[in-house]
Amino acid sequence: MSDPIASPANSRIKALIRLRERRQRDATRTFIVEGYRELLRFADAGLAMRTLFICPELFVGVNESALVDRCRDSGAEIVEVGAVPFRKASYRDRPEGLLAVADQFDTGLDRIPLTGTPLVLVAESIEKPGNLGTMLRTAEAAGLSGVIVTDPTTDPYNPNVVRASLGTMFAVPIAIADTPSAIAHLRAVGLRIVATTPDATLPHYQADLRGPTALVIGSEQYGLSKLWLDAADTGVVIPMPGSVDSLNAAMAAGIIMFEAVRQRS
Amino acid sequence: MSDPIASPANSRIKALIRLRERRQRDATRTFIVEGYRELLRFADAGLAMRTLFICPELFVGVNESALVDRCRDSGAEIVEVGAVPFRKASYRDRPEGLLAVADQFDTGLDRIPLTGTPLVLVAESIEKPGNLGTMLRTAEAAGLSGVIVTDPTTDPYNPNVVRASLGTMFAVPIAIADTPSAIAHLRAVGLRIVATTPDATLPHYQADLRGPTALVIGSEQYGLSKLWLDAADTGVVIPMPGSVDSLNAAMAAGIIMFEAVRQRS
Numbered sequence: 001m002s003d004p005i006a007s008p009a010n011s012r013i014k015a016l017i018r019l020r021e022r023r024q025r026d027a028t029r030t031f032i033v034e035g036y037r038e039l040l041r042f043a044d045a046g047l048a049m050r051t052l053f054i055c056p057e058l059f060v061g062v063n064e065s066a067l068v069d070r071c072r073d074s075g076a077e078i079v080e081v082g083a084v085p086f087r088k089a090s091y092r093d094r095p096e097g098l099l100a101v102a103d104q105f106d107t108g109l110d111r112i113p114l115t116g117t118p119l120v121l122v123a124e125s126i127e128k129p130g131n132l133g134t135m136l137r138t139a140e141a142a143g144l145s146g147v148i149v150t151d152p153t154t155d156p157y158n159p160n161v162v163r164a165s166l167g168t169m170f171a172v173p174i175a176i177a178d179t180p181s182a183i184a185h186l187r188a189v190g191l192r193i194v195a196t197t198p199d200a201t202l203p204h205y206q207a208d209l210r211g212p213t214a215l216v217i218g219s220e221q222y223g224l225s226k227l228w229l230d231a232a233d234t235g236v237v238i239p240m241p242g243s244v245d246s247l248n249a250a251m252a253a254g255i256i257m258f259e260a261v262r263q264r265s
Numbered sequence: 266m267s268d269p270i271a272s273p274a275n276s277r278i279k280a281l282i283r284l285r286e287r288r289q290r291d292a293t294r295t296f297i298v299e300g301y302r303e304l305l306r307f308a309d310a311g312l313a314m315r316t317l318f319i320c321p322e323l324f325v326g327v328n329e330s331a332l333v334d335r336c337r338d339s340g341a342e343i344v345e346v347g348a349v350p351f352r353k354a355s356y357r358d359r360p361e362g363l364l365a366v367a368d369q370f371d372t373g374l375d376r377i378p379l380t381g382t383p384l385v386l387v388a389e390s391i392e393k394p395g396n397l398g399t400m401l402r403t404a405e406a407a408g409l410s411g412v413i414v415t416d417p418t419t420d421p422y423n424p425n426v427v428r429a430s431l432g433t434m435f436a437v438p439i440a441i442a443d444t445p446s447a448i449a450h451l452r453a454v455g456l457r458i459v460a461t462t463p464d465a466t467l468p469h470y471q472a473d474l475r476g477p478t479a480l481v482i483g484s485e486q487y488g489l490s491k492l493w494l495d496a497a498d499t500g501v502v503i504p505m506p507g508s509v510d511s512l513n514a515a516m517a518a519g520i521i522m523f524e525a526v527r528q529r530s
Contacts, residue, residue: 240526
C-alpha cells in the first residue's frame with residue numbers, strides 16, 4: 001500500500017465529497033457506504049466495492065481489520081487516509097475510519113422476487129432520506145420481498161438513506177421506477193395494490209393483506225398521487241384515535257407492514 | 266416594543282443558545298419551543314410561554330402574526346430579533362422566525378390520566394432525541410393516555426425531541442420518573458406491565474392489550490433493564506421475519522402501540 005493520503009485537498013478526497021451530490025452519483029453510477037455496520041452488511045450481501053478508504057486511527061472496535069481483509073480479498077482497492085482528510089471526506093460527526101465507494105446496483109423491477117406470496121412496499125417520492133432509510137430498514141425486518149421506490153425525490157443512494165438503513169438496505173431487494181411502470185409491473189405479476197391514504201374508510205387491519213400484495217405509501221408532504229389512488233385495488237387508512245397528522249411516513253409504512261406480518265403469521 | 270435585537274452577542278441571544286444544554290434547562294426549569302407548527306400546538310395545549318422571540322423577515326407563511334398576537338394576549342413577552350442574531354439562536358437550518366422560551370411543565374406520574382381503560386407507553390432511557398420525539402408523536406396519534414419517560418438519557422425538553430415530535434408532545438401527557446417509582450405507580454394504579462424484549466416468545470399480537478396496560482420499550486443500545494423485565498406481567502416480542510436487529514426503538518414502540526389500537530377497536 002502506498003503512503004496514506006495526507007491532504008484534504010487530495011483529488012480522491014474531493015471526489016468523495018462530490019459523491020454527496022445526487023448529480024455526481026448519477027453521473028458516476030457509484031455511491032458511498034460508510035461505517036462498520038453498513039459495510040459489514042454490504043459485504044454480507046455479496047456486493048463488491050471499488051475502493052475502501054480506511055483510517056486505522058479512527059477505528060472504534062477490534063473487528064475492522066478482518067473486514068478490511070475481507071474487502072481486499074473480494075477485490076476492493078484499499079486506500080489509507082490520514083485523520084484530517086478522512087474527517088473531511090466523512091459524512092459523520094464521529095467517523096469510524098471506514099468509507100467505501102461502490103457501484104450502484106441493479107434496481108430494475110424484475111429484481112423483486114415473486115416466489116411464495118410476495119409482499120412489497122412501494123414508497124412514492126419520499127423526501128426525507130431518514131424516512132426512506134427507515135422504511136428500507138423496517139421492510140428488511142418485516143421480511144418483505146422488496147421495496148419499489150417510485151419517482152424518487154431522494155435516491156436510495158443518498159448517504160443519509162444508507163445511514164438510516166444501517167446498511168440493512170443491502171439485504172432487501174430495491175427497485176427504482178416511475179409510477180406508471182411500477183403500476184404496470186405490479187398488475188402484470190398479479191399483486192394487489194393497497195394504497196394507504198387518509199381518505200380511505202377501511203382500516204388497514206380490516207383489509208386482507210395475506211395474498212400477493214403491494215403496500216403503497218405516499219410522500220410526507222403530498223401523500224399518494226392520483227395515479228396510485230386510481231390504480232389501487234383498495235385504499236386503507238391507519239385509524240388514529242389522536243391527531244390525524246401525527247404519524248410520519250416511515251412509521252405509517254412500518255405499522256402496515258407489520259400488520260401484514262401479523263395476518264400472515 | 267423596543268428596537269429589535271441586532272447583535273448575536275446580545276445577552277438574551279446567548280441565553281437562548283445556552284438552553285440547548287440540558288444542564289442549563291434543568292437549572293432554569295425552562296426550555297425552547299421553535300417553529301410555527303410546534304408553537305401552535307404549544308398554544309393549543311393551553312401552555313404559557315415566557316418570551317416569544319420573533320424575526321418577521323424569516324416568516325414563511327401568512328399565519329404567523331395571528332399566532333404572535335395570540336401569544337401576546339396570553340401574556341408572553343414579544344421580542345423582535347434581527348435575522349443575524351435570530352439565525353444564531355435558532356436550532357434549525359431554515360429558521361421560521363418564531364422561537365419561544367417556556368417553563369417546563371409538571372411531569373409527575375399523577376399527570377397520566379387513568380380514566381377509561383388507560384394505555385400508557387413507558388420509554389426507558391431512550392438515547393436519541395429523534396426516537397423519543399417520534400415516540401411521543403406516535404403516542405399522540407395512537408391516542409395514548411400518556412407516556413412515562415424513565416431514567417431519561419435524553420430529556421423530553423431537548424430541542425430535537427420537541428422538533429421530532431412536531432409539537433405533538435404538548436398534546437400527550439408526559440411523566441418523568443425513575444424506574445422503581447414508575448413500576449410502583451403502575452402497580453398501584455393497576456396497569457398490566459407488558460415489556461417488549463427480544464427474549465420473549467409471546468408475539469405482541471397474541472398478548473391481550475385491551476385492559477389497562479403499560480407498554481414498556483427499552484433503550485436503543487441496551488434494551489430494557491432487569492428492573493423492568495422482572496417487574497413485567499408479561500414479555501412480548503415483535504416477530505421479525507427478517508433480521509432481528511432491524512427495528513429501531515421508535516418503530517417498535519409504534520408497532521406495538523398500534524397493535525393495541527387495533528385490539529381495542
